[in-house]
Amino acid sequence: MSILRRLRASGPRMLPELDDVKLGRVRRQLTSAGIPGQSGIQIDQIERLLQETGADWDRRTHRLAVLAEAAAPSGLARAWRMRRPHSGDAMVFEAWVELVRGRHDGRMADARSVAADCRRAAEALPEDPAPWVVLLGILRLIGADTRELFPVWHEVTSRDPWNREAHLQMLRYLSPEERGSRSSQLEFLDAVRSGVPSDAPAVGVELTALVDEHARTLARGGVEALLVRRQWTNHRALRALDAALAHWPRAGHLRYAAAQADLNVLAYALVQAGRPREGAGVFDLIGDTVTPWPWSLDGDPLRQFGYWQAKALG
Structure with a gap:
């Protein structure tokens, strides 16, 4: 500039949305004052926005994260899931909204149920890392054991080796404040540094x-x-x-x-x-x-x- x-x-x-102009327009629609019957239009906008990312998993993850945060105060995610119960996009979006709410509250009312939805979304979207990214966030939030968390981490990185959201989740999970220590965090950082472009x-x-x-x-x-x-x-x-x-x-x-x-x-x-x-x-x-x-x-x-x-x- x-x-x-x-x-x-x-x-x-x-x-x-940072510099994603299209994402910004949809986010503002989600956070604007509600209009009766608007949810159908909002769902269509989200669907188009996600579909156009194709296999750009980085862009898709960013858009899901921003939209889930914007939609968390509303019932939009549930409305989308009810409208398209077999849609992988609708499943992963609702799970991400539940994760956002859990982060804000410091707990999730039914984390295991949302985790099961992530696995169903992963079956519907076998190449997409997003369901596994959400599941990683859920396991971190509930303080799951490393034996449960690391297999999910590997599911993400096998699909998207340098997924930003997943790496940040692991960084904080391995911190002394959560389930790790300074040495485990440094070991993780050494592994990332040795290979990250x-x-x-x-x-x-x-x-x-x-x-x-x-x-x-x-x-x-x-x-x-x-x-x-x-x-x-x-x-x-x-x-x-x-x-x-x-x-x-x-x-x-x-x-x-x-x-x-x-x-x-x-x-x-x-x-x-x-x-x-x-x-x-x-x-x-x-x-x-x-x-x-x-x-x-x-x-x-x-x-x-x-x-x-x-x-x-x-």
């Missing part, structure tokens, strides 16, 4: 882990929190930041659906590392599309992003 275009823009905005949807996992570690240190407080910037000078952090800076700011390098979300993570990490000026190209690529996390760790995300974008761009 040029300086002139940026000056004309209305300012930072939080758009869950520099433009794959899972390329931002290590930076996400570093921001998680940063937030964890701040939450503990004390002297560690006061010296948290030191975390960004160790070898692992420097390697991750330098690798990202070497590739991500190149126009057109990151083409996956959630690329702008990972660019937000990189911009935030550079700020925390005391290197905001090096992020000028990153902030320029982001433009005005702000993700709530990780900027919300320091307060209002729009205000935080706007302040540091102005600093970086001078």
